[in-house]
Amino acid sequence: MNYVIPIITLIVGLVGGFFIGVYYLRSQMTKMQNDPQMLQKMAKQMGYNLNGKQMQRAQQMMKNQGGAPNAPGAPAAKRKKK
Template structure:
């Protein structure tokens, strides 16, 4: 019995953390769809330098995706 509660708490914490992370990432992606500066910043962090045409293409692609 001494091991059951910590294990259940660990499992619940992992599940809650996972769903909170998914929710946070979805919100960030939704913000990026309408904010090209944020998208440009993310691309630079990944090592890409995108021009305006590439930015428009990425935004169109993201708008077609359903993040729900």
């Protein structure tokens, strides 16, 4: 019994943390779609400098695909091949 409760607590904590992380990431992606400065900041952190046309294309891509290139709702032609 001394080993079961900590293991169950760990599993519950990991599952809960995962779902909280997914919720937070989705909310940040939604904010990024609506805020070009935040998208520009993220691009600069990754080493890219986007011009206006690239910024519009990135925002449109995020809106169409839900922010993820392999999103389930993304058109099959636009998905990355594995």
